[in-house]
Amino acid sequence: MKRSRDEAASELFAALYPRLAGWCRRLVDDDETAHEIASESFTRLWARWSRVEEPRGFLYVTAANLVRDHWRKLERERRAVRRATTEAAVAPHPEQADPSVRLLVQSLPERLRIPILLHYYADMPIREVSVLTGRKEGTVKADLHAARELLRVHLRRSLDHSH
Amino acid sequence: MTTRIDGDEPDGRALADDDPLVVVLRPPSEHLAPPPGRYEAIRRRASRRRLARTAAGVGVTCAVALLAALPFTSQRSDPPTTPAPPLAPPTGGRSAPATPVPVPTPSTGPSERRTPSSPPARTGPSTPTEGSREGVTRAPEDDMASRPAAEPTASPTARGEMPQRVPTREVAERG
Numbered sequence: 325m326k327r328s329r330d331e332a333a334s335e336l337f338a339a340l341y342p343r344l345a346g347w348c349r350r351l352v353d354d355d356e357t358a359h360e361i362a363s364e365s366f367t368r369l370w371a372r373w374s375r376v377e378e379p380r381g382f383l384y385v386t387a388a389n390l391v392r393d394h395w396r397k398l399e400r401e402r403r404a405v406r407r408a409t410t411e412a413a414v415a416p417h418p419e420q421a422d423p424s425v426r427l428l429v430q431s432l433p434e435r436l437r438i439p440i441l442l443h444y445y446a447d448m449p450i451r452e453v454s455v456l457t458g459r460k461e462g463t464v465k466a467d468l469h470a471a472r473e474l475l476r477v478h479l480r481r482s483l484d485h486s487h
Numbered sequence: 488m489t490t491r492i493d494g495d496e497p498d499g500r501a502l503a504d505d506d507p508l509v510v511v512l513r514p515p516s517e518h519l520a521p522p523p524g525r526y527e528a529i530r531r532r533a534s535r536r537r538l539a540r541t542a543a544g545v546g547v548t549c550a551v552a553l554l555a556a557l558p559f560t561s562q563r564s565d566p567p568t569t570p571a572p573p574l575a576p577p578t579g580g581r582s583a584p585a586t587p588v589p590v591p592t593p594s595t596g597p598s599e600r601r602t603p604s605s606p607p608a609r610t611g612p613s614t615p616t617e618g619s620r621e622g623v624t625r626a627p628e629d630d631m632a633s634r635p636a637a638e639p640t641a642s643p644t645a646r647g648e649m650p651q652r653v654p655t656r657e658v659a660e661r662g
Binding site for chain 1: 508512517518519520521522525526528529530532534536537542614
């Protein structure tokens, strides 16, 4: 029993870790942080291994939350630096993370973010997303559509600002 | 705004090739291989966390059980203290009349009735409580014989209002 569980965990790790860490790498600034976030997601998964029905979805949602925490922490640090150095304007932190993906996690409310993460990144079909989130399939489709519309608006706005 | 629900696409991915969202929603192409030993480290950390959570759960359960049991234990400990009848009058109770003695005898059973009646007459001098009780009930000769001589000097000053004790002491001193 324990061996089969260990094997399942090992297989899951081999299949999902590189992908999850790669996705995190698009959101954060360096490889080390991406590994930390992916590792923490797996740790949380295995700490409650018996209770998680859909590990893939759990991993992506957890990683997205951790990425948001990481951004908040960075923002606090930047503000503290800005407050400390009054005379020199601190140059904005170079954004190495993929801004479009960052937009996805940053601009969407949680209700819309989770279906997008599960469907597009965790590769879950709508039926599975519906089961996992406890929403009807039609509701999931409507949420995905609303999320895409919102993303388009944000994307257009960010493009206008850059030009 | 007309809301178009993705009913026509089987998987809900209604993105055209020129849609800017394709860039955002494309599956992650970049893969990061785990550093060596990462799997074992994560497993160890997860098991430690599970243990800590279990320990915390057990601790909380014990605390709740203890709090729930506390009222019962306190109730149980209360009753023995409340029905304790008042014992003999204070140490200067020699001067008190023999009224407290009849009170316990009718209320208690026959086994208890025996204890105050016969044995204290002989064993009385050994303990101060019994001696004081005897000083009230028994004959003054026994009592005065067992008492040290210094003791009576204090009581007349303190209990000067009680006239009965003074003559008995005088008799004892004379004897």
